[in-house]
Amino acid sequence: MRRGVGISGLQRQQRHESQLKKVGSELGHQNAAELRRQLDALRQRIEGFAFEHRGVINRDPVFRAHFNRLCAASGVDPLKSSKGVWAQLLGVGDFYYELAVQVADVCMSTRAQAGGLIAVGDLHARLGRKRGGAGRAISRDDVLCAVAQLRQLGGGYAVSTFGGGEQYVRCVPLELDADHNALLTLATPSARVTRARLAQELGWAAERADAALATLLREGVLWVDVQGPTGEPEYWVPCIWQRAESCVAPADGGQAGKRAPRREDRAR
Amino acid sequence: MAENPTTALTAHWRLPPFFTLQPVATTRVEQLALWRTLIVDFCREQRLASLPLDAASGPPFANTAISRALDAAGRRAVADALIAAGEAQWVAGAAGERLLVWWRPLAHWADELSRHLRSAGGSVFTMAELKSTDADSPVRGCELYGLGADLVRAAVAELERTGRAATFGSKPSVAGGDDDEVGVKLL
Numbered sequence: 150m151r152r153g154v155g156i157s158g159l160q161r162q163q164r165h166e167s168q169l170k171k172v173g174s175e176l177g178h179q180n181a182a183e184l185r186r187q188l189d190a191l192r193q194r195i196e197g198f199a200f201e202h203r204g205v206i207n208r209d210p211v212f213r214a215h216f217n218r219l220c221a222a223s224g225v226d227p228l229k230s231s232k233g234v235w236a237q238l239l240g241v242g243d244f245y246y247e248l249a250v251q252v253a254d255v256c257m258s259t260r261a262q263a264g265g266l267i268a269v270g271d272l273h274a275r276l277g278r279k280r281g282g283a284g285r286a287i288s289r290d291d292v293l294c295a296v297a298q299l300r301q302l303g304g305g306y307a308v309s310t311f312g313g314g315e316q317y318v319r320c321v322p323l324e325l326d327a328d329h330n331a332l333l334t335l336a337t338p339s340a341r342v343t344r345a346r347l348a349q350e351l352g353w354a355a356e357r358a359d360a361a362l363a364t365l366l367r368e369g370v371l372w373v374d375v376q377g378p379t380g381e382p383e384y385w386v387p388c389i390w391q392r393a394e395s396c397v398a399p400a401d402g403g404q405a406g407k408r409a410p411r412r413e414d415r416a417r
Numbered sequence: 418m419a420e421n422p423t424t425a426l427t428a429h430w431r432l433p434p435f436f437t438l439q440p441v442a443t444t445r446v447e448q449l450a451l452w453r454t455l456i457v458d459f460c461r462e463q464r465l466a467s468l469p470l471d472a473a474s475g476p477p478f479a480n481t482a483i484s485r486a487l488d489a490a491g492r493r494a495v496a497d498a499l500i501a502a503g504e505a506q507w508v509a510g511a512a513g514e515r516l517l518v519w520w521r522p523l524a525h526w527a528d529e530l531s532r533h534l535r536s537a538g539g540s541v542f543t544m545a546e547l548k549s550t551d552a553d554s555p556v557r558g559c560e561l562y563g564l565g566a567d568l569v570r571a572a573v574a575e576l577e578r579t580g581r582a583a584t585f586g587s588k589p590s591v592a593g594g595d596d597d598e599v600g601v602k603l604l
Binding site for chain 2: 366372373374387391
């Protein structure tokens with residue numbers, strides 16, 4: 150007979166296993182406790198740091214971006230814990246909630262002209278104007294953080310990239326497929342596109358062009374102009390046009406060339 | 418009408434497709450809402466009480482700098498949107514042609530006219546006097562002064578409707594006809 154067989158053998162084996170388990174779980178508890186202790190310490194250090202530098206964090210967009218990256222790397226998310234110690238300490242959570250509300254506000258107010266797409270740069274500039282004073286300057290990273298927060302709420306907020314890597318915030322429940330991206334990329338330099346160019350430059354058959362145009366028209370991303378020089382309908386992308394326009398005249402939205410007569414007008 | 422760009426003519430006024438009535442219903446609704454704001458702001462800024470719908474060679478319905486103009490159907494759609502929003506109404510006798518744009522509500526104009534005439538003294542006037550832009554016009558100094566006959570007629574009609582004035586005399590056979598001889602009595 151081999152050792153360990155029989156009732157007593159089984160019992161011994163069970164005892165052995167349960168002891169092993171006990172030792173294992175004790176070790177596990179100790180490890181977990183140790184980890185928790187280390188995490189707590191880390192969080193306390195970050196909190197201490199954040200508290201000490203909260204003025205700079207709130208004021209300086211670059212510093213804030215670095216701080217956010219540090220928090221993300223250490224698995225502590227100051228944005229998600231708005232109800233916790235972070236909000237009390239810093240108002241950081243509130244900062245992004247406030248910014249998110251402003252992002253939503255700008256997206257809604259430009260939606261009519263832009264069809265629910267807005268260049269991140271344009272959005273950033275508009276937010277800057279909206280917020281006024283330099284005390285609470287925001288960075289591009291802050292804008293993207295706020296959009297990420299809105300995304301959690303649904304409502305179709307997301308960031309897309311097309312046309313030379315420029316990022317656009319979408320605020321309509323719109324899925325851009327490869328064709329839409331190709332079309333918008335082609336439209337980027339002049340803010341418009343025609344069926345002829347889709348055929349020439351992308352080699353698209355009429356049906357394919359029509360399908361992509363129809364979707365983007367329906368979503369309000371494209372506006373049609375039938376008074377173009379060739380008489381062929383031109384499909385404009387207001388959000389791209391707007392970006393170019395706001396580059397010309399960031400202050401009042403007027404074209405640089407048109408400002409001169411206005412000044413004369415005032416002087417008269 | 419001023420040829421200079423005004424602040425009422427906002428960015429989308431330079432966007433070519435803004436002058437093509439959009440085929441997609443939701444986009445068109447947004448487009449017309451932008452047009453409404455633009456028209457009301459433009460009229461306020463230029464102090465235009467009424468806007469002729471056939472004038473499509475300059476602002477606000479045409480932007481020569483980009484060679485775009487809103488066609489008749491487009492202008493009519495803008496007019497209908499303004500009327501539906503209570504921001505405008507057709508000039509009596511000129512439906513489809515001229516639009517009274519309420520950058521101030523009609524009630525305000527009626528109040529102004531009544532208040533001004535009472536404080537100036539007298540209670541009976543002719544339409545010719547009220548429409549006059551002469552130096553001795555009884556409306557001189559009133560906010561309505563110089564804003565055109567369409568607005569004066571609309572304000573008088575509103576006073577009549579609300580029981581604050583009565584008109585008498587030879588009324589024109591068609592609305593908007595010659596009403597110089599019509600008398601207006603404040604009640």
